[in-house]
Every structure is written in C-alpha cells, then in structure tokens.
Amino acid sequence: MWADTILIVFISVCTALLGEGLTWLMVYRTEKYQKLKTEVERQSKRLEKRKEAHGDSLDKQHKKKIEREEEKLKNNNRDLSLVKMKSMFAIGFAFTAxxxxxxxxxxxxxxxxxxxFPISWIQGLSHRNLPGDDYTECSFLFLYILCTMSIRQVSYHPDSVLVAEIANNESRAVVPL
Incomplete structure (x- = not known):
C-alpha cells in the first residue's frame, strides 16, 4: 500500500510538471501570447494613470476615453484567454487519457x-471501485486528485494581467455606506 501511495504522489508530481511544461511550451513562450500580455499590461497601467490623474471629477469626454480604453483592455483580455484556452483543451484531453x-x-x-471518515458526498469518489464498506480506504482517483490539487496550489502564481484586472474591477466597485 505504501508503494502505491508513493507511486501515485510521484505520478501526480510528474503530471503536474508535464502540464506546466506543456502550458509553457504551447502558450507562455509564444509570440502572440507575449504581445497580448505586454499590451494588456501597458493598457492597464495607462488606464490606471488616467483614472488617478482625473480622479472623481471626470467630464463626459474623459469618461468616454476611459470607457473606450476599458473596452480595449477587455477585448485584449478575451484574446489572451482564447490563446490559453486552445492549448488547455489539448492538454485536458491528453490528461484525461x-x-x-x-x-x-x-x-x-x-x-x-x-x-x-469522508463526508457522504465524497465517499463515492474516495471509495470508488473498492470492495467492502470501510470508507477510510482510499482509491487511486481520490488520492491522485488530492495530490494534484495540492501541487497546483503550491505552484500557482497569479498572472500579473489577472491581478491588474482584479484590481481594476475592485477600484470600480461601489461600497454602500
């Protein structure tokens, strides 16, 4: 049992590394992604500077300019997501196999x-295809999912573009008093 557990942890680490490597190869190092990322970062900075420079006292002309820039930023973020999504489908298909x-x-x-003792709605996954009624026994799928989720959380680093977009959305949020 220990050998299987260690083997599954090793498989999880290897598949996570393989997934990150394929993502880097198919997405992050491409010229299109680099251009879009640079453009989004540049637009985010420019938009922030405009908002800070004019503050709350915006006339209609400045509001329209800011809205146009926000629309451009949204379109570039969408294009960036599309570049990522195509490779994610291929990687997802490979990992499903x-x-x-x-x-x-x-x-x-x-x-x-x-x-x-797992809660009832997780027992089907944790005890999947195992004989008996001891729900503390763990199947491959449950251990693999736990390991993979943990490894991805440890290796996760938010994209600077995503952080800028979240900050941009939070700055527009209206807080009731």
Missing part, C-alpha cells in the same frame, strides 16, 4: 488509508 490509463491500472486496489 492518462487518468483513464492510471485508473485502470489501480482499479480495485486500496492505495491509502484516510485518517478521517
């Missing part, structure tokens, strides 16, 4: 024991 293969290898095998 890998998951299916590993799931068939570990089918019906107890790979770990959980230190807790």
């Amino acid at each position: 890998l998951l299916s293969m590993f799931n068939s290898i570990f089918d019906g095998r107890i790979v770990a024991r959980l230190p807790f």
Whole structure:
C-alpha cells in the first residue's frame, strides 16, 4: 500500500510538471501570447494613470476615453484567454487519457488509508471501485486528485494581467455606506 501511495504522489508530481511544461511550451513562450500580455499590461497601467490623474471629477469626454480604453483592455483580455484556452483543451484531453490509463491500472486496489471518515458526498469518489464498506480506504482517483490539487496550489502564481484586472474591477466597485 505504501508503494502505491508513493507511486501515485510521484505520478501526480510528474503530471503536474508535464502540464506546466506543456502550458509553457504551447502558450507562455509564444509570440502572440507575449504581445497580448505586454499590451494588456501597458493598457492597464495607462488606464490606471488616467483614472488617478482625473480622479472623481471626470467630464463626459474623459469618461468616454476611459470607457473606450476599458473596452480595449477587455477585448485584449478575451484574446489572451482564447490563446490559453486552445492549448488547455489539448492538454485536458491528453490528461484525461492518462487518468483513464492510471485508473485502470489501480482499479480495485486500496492505495491509502484516510485518517478521517469522508463526508457522504465524497465517499463515492474516495471509495470508488473498492470492495467492502470501510470508507477510510482510499482509491487511486481520490488520492491522485488530492495530490494534484495540492501541487497546483503550491505552484500557482497569479498572472500579473489577472491581478491588474482584479484590481481594476475592485477600484470600480461601489461600497454602500
């Protein structure tokens, strides 16, 4: 059981690294992505400077300029998302095939024991294809998902464009008094 657990953690790390590598190869290093990212960052900075320079006292002309720039920024963010999405579909398809293969290898095998009794709506996933009624026994799929989610959270770094967009949306939020 320990060997299976360690093997699944290793598989999770390898697939996470493979996924990050493929994403970098298919998205982040492409010229189109780099141009769009630079353009979005430049537009975000310009928009922030305009908003700070004029503050709350905006006339109609300045409001229209800011709205046009926000629209351009929104369109570039959409294009950036489309560039990412195409490769994510390919990577998702590949990982679904890998998951299916590993799931068939570990089918019906107890790979770990959980230190807790899972809540009812998770039991179907944690005890998937395992014989018996001991719900602290863990299947491949549950351990793999837990490991992969943990690894992705550790390696996650928000895109500066995303951070700028969130900050931009928060600055426009109206807070009731």
